[in-house]
Amino acid sequence: MPDLGSKEGEEPVRIRPLHGGRHSLSPDIVAFNQRERLLASLAATVAEHSYNAATIAQITDTASVSRRTFYENFSSKEECFLAAYDALDAYLDASMTEATEGEAEWPDQVAAAFAGLLRFLATRPDLARLYLVEASAVGEGMVSRHAQTAERFIALLEPGRRYRDADRELAEGIEEALVGGIVTLLARRIVSGEAEQLGRFVPAVIEFALGPYLGLDEARRVTARHT
Numbered sequence: 673m674p675d676l677g678s679k680e681g682e683e684p685v686r687i688r689p690l691h692g693g694r695h696s697l698s699p700d701i702v703a704f705n706q707r708e709r710l711l712a713s714l715a716a717t718v719a720e721h722s723y724n725a726a727t728i729a730q731i732t733d734t735a736s737v738s739r740r741t742f743y744e745n746f747s748s749k750e751e752c753f754l755a756a757y758d759a760l761d762a763y764l765d766a767s768m769t770e771a772t773e774g775e776a777e778w779p780d781q782v783a784a785a786f787a788g789l790l791r792f793l794a795t796r797p798d799l800a801r802l803y804l805v806e807a808s809a810v811g812e813g814m815v816s817r818h819a820q821t822a823e824r825f826i827a828l829l830e831p832g833r834r835y836r837d838a839d840r841e842l843a844e845g846i847e848e849a850l851v852g853g854i855v856t857l858l859a860r861r862i863v864s865g866e867a868e869q870l871g872r873f874v875p876a877v878i879e880f881a882l883g884p885y886l887g888l889d890e891a892r893r894v895t896a897r898h899t
Contacts (some may be wrong), residue, residue: 685842702741709735711756715751719798721752723806753802756811761821764789768824774817778831778885783826783878783898788872790858797867802862804859825851832885842884850881 713735716724728749732742746752771788772781793800803896828846833842854877858870866872875895882891 693794706735706737708738710742710745710752711759714752714756715798715802718753718806720802723809724793750811750813753806753810754817756802756806757810757814757817760803761817763822764792764803767792768828772828778835779882779890779894780827780830780897782881783894785879786854786877787874787898790874793858794868797862800831800858800867800870801862804855805862808859822848822851825854829881832882835885843896850884853880863864 697824701898710731714726714730715771717730717734721730726749728742731749731752742752745848746755749858767788768785771784775781775784793803799838807818827848829847857873857880858878861867861870861873876896879891880897884896885891
């Protein structure tokens, strides 16, 4: 289960919200749990209402905390969203690294990374929508984050240029185009209500990502090993 939204030096925050109510925990633990609930509530509220339509009142109601508690943790809805995105992105980065380290060959590393990503997001549709759809509606704070996320996937694909001594040079920017195409495909499926079926698109994504480097036949052979 991914961690969401810890500040530097703090423990990571889990996505699953804790129950509200009375307790005998220390103030530090209470504050940590309230922040955790707010981040989980943000993901659920944005998935239901969209980022632009979601309100702080809806977030705090779902989290069972006060408006004052929200502002003790975040200065705005955008800051809360960015904290959730950062934690989710860090979790996915670690998961992708783990997946690639388990494979010896570059094509299998790409296949394992994308297969793991899609299967994870299919089990958590709220997070899939936050990550691939609603993030585009957030303000300037998302610009650098989008770039950092894209660069990670571009770096995953770039070794394909050297793989098996390809006999023709690939066009400049093809990695960026491939990543953009994959994001567009997944975002459209999420918007159409298919977030829980993202696993169905693992073969298409792997073939699309590997095809320019390996050719369609070899890309399909790699895909078969991971589906």
